Amino acid sequence: MTPDADHPVVLVTGATSGIGRATARLLASNGYRVFGTSRDPTSRPPEPFPLLPLEVASDESAAACVRRVADATGGRIDVLVNNVGTGILGAAEESTAAEVRALFEVNVLGAVRMTNAVLPLMRARRAGRILNMSSSGGTASIPFAAYYCATKFALEAYSEGLRNELLPLGIHVSVVAPGPVSTPAGDTAARAAHPVADYEPARSKAADEFVKAIRAGMDPATVAEAILDLVRSDAPAPRRPVGLQSHATGWARRLLPVRAFQALVRWAVGRS
């Protein structure tokens, strides 16, 4: 798909920070007609694309957001980038079911809501692309970030099924799986609500390492470039790892026996 006179329409969720903002800016500068979203667009500085209100945990908000784009474009959305995602750091036992449910509402059901809202438009045109933002944590579940990784595993399984349902209708689904990216996401990740002493000091150390790795991660522009490639490709890859860490995680998962792979993950977070 190349940007031409009729400017393909791209909707990027969570376009006020990190990967979403870099992606929306890059696509806009390459001639795409981009719409971004924010939970509170009026509080955000102007961008070279309009920001629409969206809370992905709300059915009504997702439907209203897509309706607004469709109204502005005559019903056309060529690409949906389901970028919004957030995290919880802590041992699995330290989170309540309510916290975990809230995370799934955003990271998994947020993508489901947006996808279900755009699909009637894409099916009508027998064309479209949906890009779901996973992570290297979508192939390796990291201790003390188990629920974040569980949402990304779920998003990957959802995307795989969706892709095979939609390909015959001319709609491509891809997963983007970056390693650590330098954004505020580590610093803003929630902490599990009920600390259990037995997990100290390992949990604090793992959480600190996680936050540090994200601060020192790759430039969000690198992920944006990978997304631009997927948008332009005639045959977009089902899954696009971004960065060495994500590629290495995928290779290790495929090549190592399960016990060896999990021992490697424990070693990587100092839990062996």
Ligand SMILES: NC(=O)c1ccc[n+]([C@@H]2O[C@H](COP(=O)([O-])OP(=O)(O)OC[C@H]3O[C@@H](n4cnc5c(N)ncnc54)[C@H](OP(=O)(O)O)[C@@H]3O)[C@@H](O)[C@H]2O)c1
């Ligand atoms: N950073 C990394 O190392 C990394 C690595 C791999 C994958 N990822 C994934 O990449 C995606 C983006 O991460 P990021 O690091 O760029 O995050 P970020 O900088 O924290 O940005 C998150 C964006 O999502 C929006 N947002 C947050 N909660 C929302 C909600 N409930 N409803 C609607 N919008 C919401 C925020 O906008 P407002 O506050 O304006 O609403 C913001 O624009 C996530 O899916 C994340 O899991 C990140």
